[in-house]
Amino acid sequence: MHTHRNTIFYLSIIFLVILGAAAVSAPLIAPYPPTSQDLGQRFKPSSSAHLLGTDNFGRDIFSRVIFGSRSALLVGIVAVSIAVTIGTIVGLAAALSRGYIDNFLMLLMDSLLSFPTILLAITVVSFLGYGLLQVMLAIGIIFSPVFARLVRAETLAIKTEAYVEASRSLGSPIVKIVYKHILPNILGKVIVQCSISFALTVVIEASLSYLGLGSQPPDPSWGLMLKDARNYLVQAPWMAIYPGLALALTVLCFNILGDTLSEKLNPKL
């Protein structure tokens, strides 16, 4: 049973590494520029010239899927970084100060959490304007409460440990305690949360692009590709299948990664 799980874990790592490498070296791998149209080659199924076929503008789907991984991963990395940064600062501030500041910060975070994610994302994006940058910012803000709660809870637990108390009574400044004792101890849980959030981010980016709020045409994005494909499901199913598959696999792999890491880093569970 365990070896079976390990195989899946390593397979997903391999997939994600390949995906990352493809995203980084997209211009080298992709056989065509992702936005160039060839109107004589519309709706062509898989062939040697077009590995995954072409779309309604005769664009190469393989190239678009590869370039699409860039926006998916970029949004994931940037948005999760924003969320981790905001979340950690807020969580630490709340846990270390307690009292009014704690109550206020947590009320703010809880109220953010109480909104349905997609709805909140749409609201934020419609304030900031459409585009990839705005989507990153929106998702970053939306995911920060999860990290804030996590960091706060962990910090509260660690704060009362004997070695922290000892360090404190020896007169270490608070910054040093955070840096030396608290952050290293909560890192594992934060990484697990990152992995899970990453998967969600990819889905939300695709959803917002699907709704026309994220990546703008003709930029390649999996969500946007699915949106275009919706009208040609019967004539050209490959337009939906490949970006859909890329999206599903990426999310699945990040989830497996998160679950496995969670088991490995928190053996108690």
Next chain:
Amino acid sequence: MKRPICFFVCLILTLLLGIAIMTNPTPAEAKALNFALRGNPDTLDPHKTSGTLTFQTIKSIYDTLAEPDMNGKIVPALAERWQVSEDALTWTFFLKKGVVFHNGDKLTARDVKATFDRIMDKATGSPKAKEFKSIIGIEIPDDFTVVLKVKEPTSPLLASLASGWGAILPKGLIEAEHDFGNQPVGTGPFVLKKWIRDSQIVLVKNNNYWMKGLPKLDEISMHIIPERAVSVQGLISGQIDVAYLIDIEDLPILETSPDVKIEKSMSSLIQVLSINCSNPILQDIRVRQAINHAIDKQKVLDIAYNSGKPIGTFMDYSNAYYKDFTALYPYDPEKAMKLLAEAGVGQDTVFELFLPQNYEPHVKAGEVYQDMLTKVGLNVKIKLVDWSTWLSDVYRAAKYALTVIGHTGKLDPDGTLSGYGTKDRYVRWINPRAAELIGRARKVSGFENRKRLYDEVLEIMAKEVPFMYLGSSYRHTAVRKNVSDFRMTPKLDTFDFRWTTLD
């Protein structure tokens, strides 16, 4: 302990389901037509919107004094005839007798006067009120005669009276401030039975309709289906009898179905890539000419707009006033590049191309335009905007460089051309000569006299290219084989179910 309870609940639910299936009554056979409508009308009040969906729907509920026939000629409707005085300042309409509204009120001249007063009343806020602004007095010498006094000869007035926004409402309900938007009451062939927003509009036959023997259908169910694929599947399976605006990509599937026939006709749309002439760079006619040369019009029509005919000027292809100027700026990328080099426009100038994201064909066309313009060396960035932003920023405030839109056909050419040549129109193209000719053509009567003036206007517009004129697109309507005589009113593109039958 819990297991047996669950089991019993399941058992009972299954039994109930079985009973429900067995007792489901088969619906009675009435002549009900299932129609696929692309979206929800915002209101059913003819005087409070400019929405196409509203006018398409209310054509079956209200009537107008006159109406276009299938050839686009304006023929009598609620008015059995009319006269225009020698000086063209007095229009006299003689109403049909024996017409009744859905609520039982008899149609008289007082209803017509009350209706026009309502349209021109600022409080109504009719977006079409300006078309009636030349009316300075309405007199009703008797119950069935209406006299309109106009301040200057106004040829386009008859077209406004024949369009959906001139629909006649009963005086009694107007005075009672009845909510026509939700509970329309007119003299039309069908009566609204129910309207479930975003789902269904059900119309039933008006047995007292003034055209004898019409309508032939008992009921129309308009299903609001925004998804193309759903209406296509509905047509094939028989849940939908008629769907309009069939996409060209769906034709092969529908053509393989033995139960569906496709009717192709020319729409009255003028599909364009609009150019903001107040933009410091697009002010240069060479840049606008280059844009016209850069676009392969037929290809864009085929890909984005279900194919069609290129036009070359600002008038729809099937219009009697149309004149062919397509030879002026043929597809010629090299010429486009030369013109751009002359004008000194290169990669460093970015043009924002605004696309209304709820109109898929325009977004599709926009993507092809961007590609074609890029190929002649222009730097074009696409910006998707929602419809209300498009209306406020692009159409009203002219804060754009390029945009893609389709102008709907009008019964009178003045409806298409009025305001062009002045800063009032969103292309901000200034040409006093064109503006003057358009103004003169409004006051002149007689087709030949007006055509002479419009010919010159269209020639100026064709040469000066405030637009990249793409063409008029085809419209494909799919009907099941058992449906006959489903009509679409020319120019207005409204649905006419009066003659429609279902075998």
